[in-house]
Amino acid sequence: MSLPHNKRRSKLDKSGKLRDFPDKIYMYNSRIGFIGFNAGNPTIKKTTDGGFNWFTVSNEGFTDIEFIDSLTGWKC
Numbered sequence: 576m577s578l579p580h581n582k583r584r585s586k587l588d589k590s591g592k593l594r595d596f597p598d599k600i601y602m603y604n605s606r607i608g609f610i611g612f613n614a615g616n617p618t619i620k621k622t623t624d625g626g627f628n629w630f631t632v633s634n635e636g637f638t639d640i641e642f643i644d645s646l647t648g649w650k651c
Contacts, residue, residue: 599640607645611637619650 597620602608608626611619617636620629633650642648 599637601640601642601648603642603645609640609642609648611640611650613637 597610598613599611600608601610606623606625608622609619609632610622610629611617613636617634618631619633619637619640621632622629635650637650640648640650
């Protein structure tokens, strides 16, 4: 899922809550999901609690992210 360029801004606040719109979103199920920010400081984050909290799994740039299960995925 790509978002309009004007929606690609900040990432998470100090408490780990999502503040703005990611470039990519992938939800494996209702609890486990990934978001990617590619502008400025590229980051891929993961949630295991339905999006209440997010933690960093990659700080490298990407064009797309895809997953086949909650543990196996690719970024390109």
